[in-house]
Amino acid sequence: MSGSDVVARARELIEQGRAWQARDLLAEHLETVRDAPALTLLGHVHHGMGDLPRAGAAWFTTGVRGPEADEAVAAWREQSADDFAVMWRSIPAPFRDEPRPPRIEALRARALTSDPDLDKPASPLLPDGAGPDAVVGQAPPDDEEPSGLDGAQVIGWIVAAVFVVCAVIGAVTVLNWVVPHA
CATH class of the missing domain: 1.25.40 (Serine Threonine Protein Phosphatase 5, Tetratricopeptide repeat)
Structure with a gap:
C-alpha cells in the first residue's frame, strides 16, 4: 500500500x-x-x-x-x-x-x-540500555554473595529426601517378595 x-x-x-x-x-x-x-x-x-x-x-x-x-x-x-x-x-x-x-x-x-x-x-533481545552480557528478565548481579537457603533449595531437599525414603521402602518390599521366608 x-x-x-x-x-x-x-x-x-x-x-x-x-x-x-x-x-x-x-x-x-x-x-x-x-x-x-x-x-x-x-x-x-x-x-x-x-x-x-x-x-x-x-x-x-x-x-x-x-x-x-x-x-x-x-x-x-x-x-x-x-x-x-x-x-x-x-x-x-x-x-x-x-x-x-x-x-x-x-x-x-x-x-x-x-x-x-x-x-x-x-x-x-535486550532491554534498552542493557549490555551484551545482560540476560532479559534477570536483574544484574549484586556484588554480595547470597546468604542462606532460598525456598527452592529447601523444597528440592525435601523432595529428594522423600524420594530416597520411598526408594528404600520399595526396595525392601521387592526383596520381601523375592526372598523366601523361613
Whole structure:
C-alpha cells in the first residue's frame, strides 16, 4: 500500500470512529517508511486519543506548528524529562536516517552528548540500555554473595529426601517378595 493509500485508509478509519486502528495502521507503516503526511496524521490521531507526548514526538519530527503542537511537544519533553536520547529514540527510525532537517539534527547532536552509543543498533533481545552480557528478565548481579537457603533449595531437599525414603521402602518390599521366608 502506498503512503497516500495508507493515509486515505487511516482517514476512513478515523471517520468510522476507529482511531485505534488508524493509529496501528499508521504506526506500522512508519516503522519502515519515511512518510511525513502519515506521521503528521499519526500526531493528530495521538492528540485525539489524548496521548500528547506521542503527538508531540510526531509533530516535532514533521515540524507542525501551532498551539496544539506546542502543547504536545511540551508534554513530550516533560514525559522524557528532557532526556534527549529518550526523545531521539521516540522518533520513528526512518526519520532518524539522513538527510535530517536541522531540528532533528540538533536533537541528535544533543542526544549524542548524553549517550555516545546512541547510533549503535540495539539488540531486539535486550532491554534498552542493557549490555551484551545482560540476560532479559534477570536483574544484574549484586556484588554480595547470597546468604542462606532460598525456598527452592529447601523444597528440592525435601523432595529428594522423600524420594530416597520411598526408594528404600520399595526396595525392601521387592526383596520381601523375592526372598523366601523361613
